[in-house]
Amino acid sequence: MTKQVHTTEESTKVFKALADPIRLEIIRYLNKLDHEVSCGEVGQAMAISKTSGSYHFKILQEAGLITAHKVAREKYVALDRSTFDQYLTHFWQNL
Amino acid sequence: MTKQVHTTEESTKVFKALADPIRLEIIRYLNKLDHEVSCGEVGQAMAISKTSGSYHFKILQEAGLITAHKVAREKYVALDRSTFDQYLTHFWQNL
DNA sequence: TAAATAGTTCAAAATAATTTGAACTATTTT
């Protein structure tokens, strides 16, 4: 309902975050499960190093595509569907 | 109506094409006008060199985000909205 | 308390994307 228009910089950050095969797979994985998952679990499923995982989760988080919160020593992530909706589903409205 | 599922490679190509400020501006420009425009006109509006323009139009074209056809010595481009619909508007359906 | 686990940070190396200018093709104008 709220009018959302994006700056080129904001949009670029989101599309850059989506423009990588590993991150796209992470998104597919999180979408399939549709609940919070630890970074470790996702990383294992993607067969990437924890350093690489940490990097990719940071990119996704800074783009607002995932939310994250720590529980003890684990970090749980989930898709932030509102961001996908704003930038993708409602692309033309917010362009 | 037709079921469209995308490979990671295809999606990556589209999102990479969207992940650049100049190309996003080109898309905004083409969307606003909503008709075929010559590459030269777009390039001037974006204030970029013709070489740079040629590069960016190639990226957009290879991603399927624009269609192009030559008339005499000019190349006319327009948005291919079906690609935007598949990859953006219907992101979750085709993920 | 020592060892293990989950994740981050850093800098260096590797890889990929973008810009630039010169040379080019094709078409149109003078």
Place this chain on the structure above:
DNA sequence: AAAATAGTTCAAATTATTTTGAACTATTTA
């Protein structure tokens, strides 16, 4: 036919992104 125009191609230079491993923090388990 010469000059101008629209766009492409190429290779080199620049800039940005990604990967890697080592060192680190914080938490949990043995």
